[in-house]
Amino acid sequence: MEAQSNIPLWRYTTLKIGGEAGSFCQPESIDELVQLMEKLKKQDQPWFVLGGGSNLLVSSAGVKGTVIRTAQMKRMENPEPNIIEADAGARLPHLARFAAAKGLSGFEFSVGIPGTVGGGVIMNAGAHGSCMSNLIETVTIFDTEKAEIVTLRNEEIGFVYRRCNLDPSKHVVLSARFRLTDERPDVIEANIKHNEEYRWKTQPLGWPNAGSTFKNPEPTRSAGSLLDQAGAKQLKEGNAAVSAVHANFVINMGGATSDEVTNLLKHMQESVYQKFDVRLHPEWKIVGDFTKTEREVFES
Numbered sequence: 001m002e003a004q005s006n007i008p009l010w011r012y013t014t015l016k017i018g019g020e021a022g023s024f025c026q027p028e029s030i031d032e033l034v035q036l037m038e039k040l041k042k043q044d045q046p047w048f049v050l051g052g053g054s055n056l057l058v059s060s061a062g063v064k065g066t067v068i069r070t071a072q073m074k075r076m077e078n079p080e081p082n083i084i085e086a087d088a089g090a091r092l093p094h095l096a097r098f099a100a101a102k103g104l105s106g107f108e109f110s111v112g113i114p115g116t117v118g119g120g121v122i123m124n125a126g127a128h129g130s131c132m133s134n135l136i137e138t139v140t141i142f143d144t145e146k147a148e149i150v151t152l153r154n155e156e157i158g159f160v161y162r163r164c165n166l167d168p169s170k171h172v173v174l175s176a177r178f179r180l181t182d183e184r185p186d187v188i189e190a191n192i193k194h195n196e197e198y199r200w201k202t203q204p205l206g207w208p209n210a211g212s213t214f215k216n217p218e219p220t221r222s223a224g225s226l227l228d229q230a231g232a233k234q235l236k237e238g239n240a241a242v243s244a245v246h247a248n249f250v251i252n253m254g255g256a257t258s259d260e261v262t263n264l265l266k267h268m269q270e271s272v273y274q275k276f277d278v279r280l281h282p283e284w285k286i287v288g289d290f291t292k293t294e295r296e297v298f299e300s
C-alpha cells in the first residue's frame with residue numbers, strides 16, 4: 001500500500017471542507033490496516049482514521065500525520081443464518097441493501113446514513129427508532145496501545161446515544177458482526193423506501209452537509225426544533241449557512257472554510273442558549289489544526 005501526499009481531504013468528506021493530509025493511505029484489507037497501524041506505532045507517528053467523512057469537520061489548514069481512509073475495506077458477508085459480518089469501510093446504505101437482499105431486517109434505519117461500519121460503531125449511528133448497537137454482537141478492533149487485535153462483545157462497548165466507550169484516537173475498528181431478523185423482502189423494501197423518502201423531504205440532501213450538527217439535548221427535545229424556534233435558519237457565516245430545510249443541518253454553499261463553519265456553530269449555540277438556556281453539544285468530530293477557542297465549541 002502506497003502512502004500519498006498532497007491529498008486534499010475535502011474530497012473525502014460530505015461537507016466538502018478540509019485541507020491536505022500530511023500523508024494519506026487507503027488499506028484494502030484488515031491485514032494491510034493492522035500492518036500500517038503497527039508501523040505508525042513503531043515510528044510514533046500521529047494518525048487519524050477516516051470513514052465516510054460524514055460526521056466530520058476537517059480543518060481547512062489540513063491534518064498533520066497520516067490519514068487512513070477505510071473506504072476500500074468493504075467486505076460484507078452472510079456467513080450463517082441471521083448474521084452479517086462487515087469490514088470497517090463497508091457503507092451503511094450498502095449494508096442495508098445487502099441485508100435486504102438476504103431477507104434480513106434491522107439495517108433499514110441506516111439506508112440514508114452515508115457513513116461506514118467503523119464510523120457507525122464509533123458514533124452509534126441511528127435513525128428511525130433504531131441504532132447500530134441494537135444489531136451489534138461483536139466489534140473487532142486494533143488496540144493501538146496494546147498493539148493487539150481484540151474482539152469485544154456489545155455489552156463491553158458501552159453504547160449510549162451517539163457514542164460508545166471506544167476512543168478513535170486509540171481504537172481502530174476493523175470489522176463488526178451483526179444479528180438481524182428474518183423478514184419478507186417486500187416488507188424490508190417498504191421500510192427502506194419509507195426511510196429514503198422521509199430524508200429527501202426533511203433534509204437538505206442537495207447540498208454538501210455533515211448530517212445533524214448538534215446532539216439532541218434530551219431524547220424528547222430535538223436540537224433542530226430548538227434551533228428553528230431560536231431563529232437559527234437565518235444564520236450564515238461566509239459560505240456556510242444553516243439550512244432552510246432543517247435548522248440542525250449546516251450546508252456548504254460553495255468554498256466554505258472550517259473557521260466559517262466553527263463561527264456559525266458558535267452562533268447557533270448562542271441562539272439556543274439565549275432563548276432556552278440550553279447548551280447544545282456538537283455531534284460532529286473534528287480533526288486537524290483548530291485554535292483553542294474553536295475547539296471549545298466542540299467540547300461536550
Ligand SMILES: Cc1cc2nc3c(=O)[nH]c(=O)nc-3n(C[C@H](O)[C@H](O)[C@H](O)COP(=O)(O)OP(=O)(O)OC[C@H]3O[C@@H](n4cnc5c(N)ncnc54)[C@H](O)[C@@H]3O)c2cc1C
Binds near residue numbers: 052055121127173174
Ligand atoms: C446526509 C447525512 C445524514 C446523516 N444522517 C444520520 C442519521 O440519521 N443518524 C446518525 O447517527 N448519523 C447521521 N449522519 C452522520 C454520519 O453519517 C454518522 O455519524 C456516521 O456513523 C459517520 O460514519 P463515517 O464513516 O462517515 O465516520 P467519519 O465521519 O469518517 O468519522 C467519524 C468518527 O469516527 C471515527 N472512525 C471512522 N472510522 C473508524 C474506524 N474504522 N475505527 C475507528 N474510528 C473510526 C473517526 O476517526 C471520527 O472520529 C448523517 C450524515 C449525513 C451527511
